[in-house]
Amino acid sequence: MRRIIRQSCLKNGRHFIFLSMVAVVSLFLFAFTSFQHSVEWLVPLSAANTKNPVASNTESLAAGKQIYTDNCVICHGIYGKGDGTKSSQLNTKPRDFTSDKFQKQADGSIFWKLSQGRDPMLSFEKYLTEEQRWQVINYLRTFGSKK
Ligand code: HEC
Known part of the structure; x- marks a missing residue:
């Protein structure tokens, strides 16, 4: 016992x-x-200095909008305010794309963040081609003027 x-x-x-x-x-x-x-969220200087090779025109903006609608709206919201339907379930809130703080960043920095991802946002390197990532960045720029 x-x-x-x-x-x-x-x-x-x-x-x-x-x-x-x-x-x-x-x-x-x-x-x-x-x-x-x-x-x-710090970005390496070399990445920040990378220039966007895709011109912002009707064609690339239309492509960017489609990519945004399919992949980003759920968290970032239709107008990029960070208020997508899934955002209330996230511990980290998506940043407001219409803010100056966001828009002041270089395309290269945004490209790097989008490619790397940071929990809860996944790394889009695997899901979008480089061209698609630049196209969606051109589209993110259109939020800057919608305050
Ligand atoms: C699952 C929800 C989710 C999806 C889907 C998503 N994101 Fe995010 N995203 C976030 C969150 C949350 C952050 C903030 C992460 C942090 O600061 O740690 C973020 C951050 C970012 C940032 C960095 C903002 C900054 O200035 O720090 C960019 C750029 C971005 N997202 C773009 C996109 C794009 C473009 C797509 C679609 C291709 C997308 N995201 C899809 C949730 C998401």
Whole structure:
């Protein structure tokens, strides 16, 4: 009987250590994610300096609008205000594309962020071609004038 008790204590002890470790790791992950979102999203200088090779014209804007409607509206909203239907479920809110802060960024910076992604936004490098990413950036520029 005593042996059984001792064995079960040992087991519980191991469980306790294991659970503590899980708790500590979760805490670190949580702290890291919160930290990640509280800091500015920095872009490497070389990426920021990349010029947009796609001219902003009726054709590329139409293509950009279609890409935006299919892939971005759900979070970023029809007018780019960050109020898409899914936005209320996100811990990190999408930034307002109509704001000066957003519009002041270089196309290269936006391209880099869009390509890399940051949780909860996925990395669009795998889903959109380079041309499509530049086209949608041309379309994001049209939000700047809609205040
Ligand atoms: C699942 C929701 C979701 C989808 C879909 C999504 N985004 Fe985002 N996006 C976000 C969130 C949330 C952020 C803010 C991330 C952060 O700051 O950590 C963001 C950030 C961005 C940024 C960076 C803004 C800045 O100045 O820091 C750009 C650019 C962007 N999104 C463009 C797009 C485009 C273009 C698409 C479609 C091709 C798209 N996103 C699709 C949620 C989404």
